[in-house]
Amino acid sequence: MTTPLVEMDGDEMTRILWQMIKDELLLPYIDLKTEYYDLGLAHRNETNDQVTLDSAEATKKYGVAVKCATITPNAARVKEYDLKEMWKSPNGTIRAALDGTVFRAPILIKGIMPYVHNWSKPITIARHAYGDVYKNVEIKVPGAGRAELVFTGADGEEIRETIHEFQGPGIIQGIHNTDKSITSFAKACFNYALDTKQDLWFATKDTISKKYDHNFKDIFQEIYDTQYKKKFEAAGIEYFYTLIDDAVARVIRSEGGFIWACKNYDGDVMSDMVATAYGDLSMMTSVLVSPSGVYEYEAAHGTVQRHYYKYLKGEETSTNSIATIFAWTGALRKRGELDGIAELTAFADKLERACIKTVEDGRMTKSLSLISTCRNPVILNSLEFIQAIRATFDAL
Numbered sequence: 570m571t572t573p574l575v576e577m578d579g580d581e582m583t584r585i586l587w588q589m590i591k592d593e594l595l596l597p598y599i600d601l602k603t604e605y606y607d608l609g610l611a612h613r614n615e616t617n618d619q620v621t622l623d624s625a626e627a628t629k630k631y632g633v634a635v636k637c638a639t640i641t642p643n644a645a646r647v648k649e650y651d652l653k654e655m656w657k658s659p660n661g662t663i664r665a666a667l668d669g670t671v672f673r674a675p676i677l678i679k680g681i682m683p684y685v686h687n688w689s690k691p692i693t694i695a696r697h698a699y700g701d702v703y704k705n706v707e708i709k710v711p712g713a714g715r716a717e718l719v720f721t722g723a724d725g726e727e728i729r730e731t732i733h734e735f736q737g738p739g740i741i742q743g744i745h746n747t748d749k750s751i752t753s754f755a756k757a758c759f760n761y762a763l764d765t766k767q768d769l770w771f772a773t774k775d776t777i778s779k780k781y782d783h784n785f786k787d788i789f790q791e792i793y794d795t796q797y798k799k800k801f802e803a804a805g806i807e808y809f810y811t812l813i814d815d816a817v818a819r820v821i822r823s824e825g826g827f828i829w830a831c832k833n834y835d836g837d838v839m840s841d842m843v844a845t846a847y848g849d850l851s852m853m854t855s856v857l858v859s860p861s862g863v864y865e866y867e868a869a870h871g872t873v874q875r876h877y878y879k880y881l882k883g884e885e886t887s888t889n890s891i892a893t894i895f896a897w898t899g900a901l902r903k904r905g906e907l908d909g910i911a912e913l914t915a916f917a918d919k920l921e922r923a924c925i926k927t928v929e930d931g932r933m934t935k936s937l938s939l940i941s942t943c944r945n946p947v948i949l950n951s952l953e954f955i956q957a958i959r960a961t962f963d964a965l
């Protein structure tokens with residue numbers, strides 16, 4: 570390696586897996602270079618969360634990061650870790666700093682059948698992570714009256730629309746988005762489609778929402794036509810816009826193998842639907858991509874708290890490390906591509922093949938054995954599974 574990866578360590582069971590992965594699967598094979606940031610909750614608390622901001626800045630500087638799952642504090646965690654404050658979600662902080670879009674894709678393995686039988690390739694969901702109903706303003710209307718939508722320009726000019734003349738109680742909601750955020754989202758999607766050579770689908774309800782959703786459609790189309798059309802044609806991939814209800818029907822009938830860009834709410838709902846339909850949350854990868862082409866790789870699952878408490882009690886755990894290993898291989902492959910180190914890219918590819926082959930050969934963790942069609946799976950504990958992957962890797 571020539572350029573270091575930004576390494577963001579995390580919490581609980583995934584922190585334990587993190588070290589095992591480094592010791593068993595990375596350090597013996599590659600000259601691993603990282604710039605280490607400890608995003609474990611204790612250290613975030615010590616640094617008043619400065620370490621999270623520093624790790625995001627380092628990611629902008631170097632271009633590629635790999636992140637372990639981290640605790641997002643709630644009231645119980647404030648007590649458990651004696652926190653000075655209920656620190657914000659590190660993922661939210663990093664996403665805001667990088668202005669990034671999250672792409673989630675399942676890892677497909679023979680023997681773990683998607684519920685939708687024709688899905689033979691992964692579907693990657695790209696969720697817009699800003700605005701709409703997630704930044705809403707709501708009023709519970711107490712009784713009769715007029716609800717209005719008012720915009721007051723910086724120059725004092727007003728635009729006013731009647732929402733509804735209420736005859737009795739009801740509800741209203743105000744939502745917004747910005748052209749800047751939609752533009753970043755669109756660029757991240759087009760770049761990622763080119764990067765992974767997959768078609769890009771985008772869908773909204775522009776026939777009903779003739780200004781709001783239409784604005785999303787228009788921004789995507791304008792950016793595509795002026796900046797990406799030629800590149801897409803050269804790469805042999807396609808940008809495809811349709812209505813959200815039509816998209817849902819087509820997704821189910823498809824064989825997969827494309828990126829599905831979703832507005833914030835659609836992405837929230839559809840990513841859980843797609844993840845579940847592919848089989849297992851512990852087999853979902855996640856990558857945050859900024860419009861300027863900075864990448865942060867991680868697993869989609871959390872810190873697997875329940876397993877960690879068993880681990881602390883000295884009990885055996887069988888936690889699946891595949892998504893975390895794929896975070897590392899994703900980052901190493903990207904580093905290899907950017908720095909022109911073919912050996913590093915080849916290493917990442919081979920380690921991924923070793924993960925898949927280990928499970929396909931019938932050696933897996935408990936949760937995978939429950940959904941696998943493999944007849945007599947050998948159920949391994951957390952460390953044994955990583956060691957089994959190492960043995961497969963050595964034999965490849």
Ligand code: NAP
Nearest residue numbers: 638639640641851869870871872873874875888889890936
């Ligand atoms: P979780 O860590 O995703 O785990 C939920 C359950 O899913 C586990 O109890 C386990 O089920 C199963 N599971 C998830 N990953 C697994 C794996 N790799 N191998 C085997 N089983 C797995 O979610 P959580 O327990 O709700 O959240 C724990 C912490 O993670 C929270 O503090 C939350 O803030 C944080 N979190 C972080 C991120 C992130 O950093 N990206 C994302 C989500 C959540 P069984 O117990 O039934 O075996």
Ligand code: MG
Nearest residue numbers: 836837838841
């Ligand atoms: Mg959700």
